[in-house]
Amino acid sequence: MKHRPRQFLHVPEKTSFTFAEKKYYWKGTSNVFEAEHDTLKASFCPMAGEKGKVGELLVAVGDEQLREVLVISALIMRVMWWRKQQSVRTRCIFFNGFRGCKDF
DSSP, X not given: OEEEOOBTTTBOOEEEEEETTEEEEXXXXXXXXXXXXXXXXXXXXXXXXXXXXXXXXXEOOXXXXXXXXXXXXXXXXXXXXXXXXXXXXXXXXXXXXXXXXXXX
């Protein structure tokens, strides 16, 4: 997987990968598309507050190998999202002088 961080304000971050000579990309941290036809292949819905669950991944492909790749890439995206949230929380605590934190 290749990740391109946000560049300025007008170019959003993008995470992409290639499988079986087809390119796929994540739009944000919730939807993965096939690049050639711009078709939605999977969608991740986070579940806040449910113990033992991080979310639900809806996959719209028949190929078993591609489905496994999408699941693995969703786990990687979830870790990236979690790290980003922790970074925002740390900066918020630092800038608020330990008076509390607001998640963005």
